[in-house]
Amino acid sequence: MQSIDSHRPLILVVDDAPDSIEPIVDCLHRADFRTRIATSGSRALQLAGDKPLPDLILLDVTMPDMDGYEVCRQLMNNPATASIPVIFLTIRNEETDEQRGFDAGAVDYITKPISPPLVLTRIRNHLTLKTASDFLRDRNSYLEHEVTRRTRELSLIQDATIVAMASLAETRDNETGNHIRRTQSYLRALARHLQTHPRYAAELTDENIDLMYKSAPLHDIGKVGIPDRILLKPGRLTPTEFEVMKTHTTLGRDAINRAEALFGVSASFLRFAKEIAYSHQEKWDGSGYPLGLAGERIPLSARLMAVADVYDALISKRVYKPAISHADAVEIMREGSGKHFDPAIIDAFLVLQGEFLAIAQRFADRDTDPASEAERLRLVFGG
Template sequence: MTDSEARRPLVLVVDDTPDNLMLMAGLLKESYRVKVASGGEKALRIAQTAPAPDLILLDIMMPDMDGYAVCRRLKADAATRDIPVVFLTALSEQEDEQAGLELGAVDYITKPISAPILLARVRNHIRLKEAADYIRDKNLFLEAEVERRTAHMRAIQDVTIMALASLAETRDNETGSHILRTQHYVRALAEELRHHPRFAPFLTDAVIDLLYKSAPLHDIGKVGIPDAILLKPGKLTVEEWEIMKTHATLGSDSLARAEDRLEGDSPSFLRFAREIAEAHHEKWDGSGYPRGLKGEDIPVSARLMALADVYDALISRRVYKEPMSHEQAAAIILDGRGRHFDPDVTDAFLRLADRFQEIAERYADQPIP
């Protein structure tokens, strides 16, 4: 078969009468590749075999499986449902034509066949099929391209978040592993609480993903704190502590300005990053900072980060302290239930205590040589 012949549309003719098959093949062979089937089962096998037909000319009155049954099977199969079917039949009643079209056939030609009419209709339906295939392929390409570019933008977003978070961490006594641990703690808490009546309306799959991605920016405001305070190895004075506490507002304000530049009403990672940056030092009883928010007034995102951040601070080594054991940290978290932390978030932590310990070990700080 030459390349030009291989590019010609393929027509499948289905008829239980050999003479009809020969007649149809003879009419079509000059312009199309032709396959024939003398029964429904064979027709279905051919239709499901690559290359698939571009058009099926299907007799209705056949033994064992009539054309209506064949058409139903074709339209029920995702691999063949888009192949146009034209019924060829001696049945000429309006009800017969309606029945065929309702099954998904694109046309209905009565016998005896008029060669010019048959060829004209086959040509028209082949052209329609080619146009439909082009549009479908174009749409699939565009969908794939949109998904590719969206994935690329997500990757850029994720890398940018981590770069900004790492920048903040390099100016602090903490390490990059703190970023990884806290974002995994936050996701674990969110997934544990997603079916809780108080949290279920908020903690959707999309929101949990955004919380995970935005969590690393919780201390981004520390880039605005002077080194003499941020890197001080000893205890801060009252005045220094007041300056240190401004990192929550500095981070929130910078993220808010960035968020204002985004268009659209859907929640962005910057919204949650802003909430977390500002409110993760708030306490359930209202004694936290910077605004002294209390209870439900503290965003859920910040309540999750509050516990995650405190737990990680407790188990981590700093220049001014030794790390606590997991058990000691868990006891302090429990003691803060209803005072520092949302009681339900605390209970979720207690159920996830082993998971927190596993995360801490997996992303443990590497010893400094």
């Protein structure tokens, strides 16, 4: 339990002249203040940092080892003591001396000989201001902590929402969970590489890349609405079946719109998920679906997803096709530049192709080999 004495304000008195210290300390004690005494600048710096910290410091200017201005500057430069108000008590009464005191960080400047009522009033005023300042600082610290906590909580809710929706899609799709991990990792690698690209830098902020990465698993969420006879068909789709399959883009966007409606918002963290789900099958030359968008009319997040998704589809075994080698997939992607894909994104892909292969190997499906046989043997035997 705190003692009653600990609630009395503690004043550090700094002066090298005993005949100056005695009347000040006597005045403070009669006003029910506690005191500490330092007779040099170096001792003042030491006592100012001792717990409990002083509530206020009365500081003389003229001292032999270190003048009061330097003591005050050092106190203000130390985070532990910077918030302690300093009042100069000095015989130096020139206007320039007073200005030097305020420039050093003092809150007040009183010339000697002192008037005890005046000094006590000034001390009480500055202690009141310090109490208010401490309250505001503590409150701001609490609010910052609360904002950080709630932001982290919101981020976890966002992650959980996306994971839940992506898991729902996985239960219907003939692709694997590792496909989701690979494609979101490809997308993030491309986006980070393009952060310095003059056309994309403004959109590819760290925050947006993080949201795109989280949203990537929802690119095929619309497949939950495709009938099993089409979604799980082992052979090629008929033209009619393919038209049904193409609706997964619209179904995906609509599913995310409904999720946003449940949140009661129209522009949420799912904005990139909507873009990716609806537009990742569009092609740079306008021959894609569902809208036949071309060039930069296709959202950037969807253009990134198109490269990630097609590369992974090429190197992965499916019930309706075998996997091809990484090298062959790279050539197909290169040929698609300016037709299927944004040329700038393909340029980034070609620079990052080694990283893509590493991601594919890290998240490889059990029966899918992302590298050619020669590449696989090289990796196994370290050649």
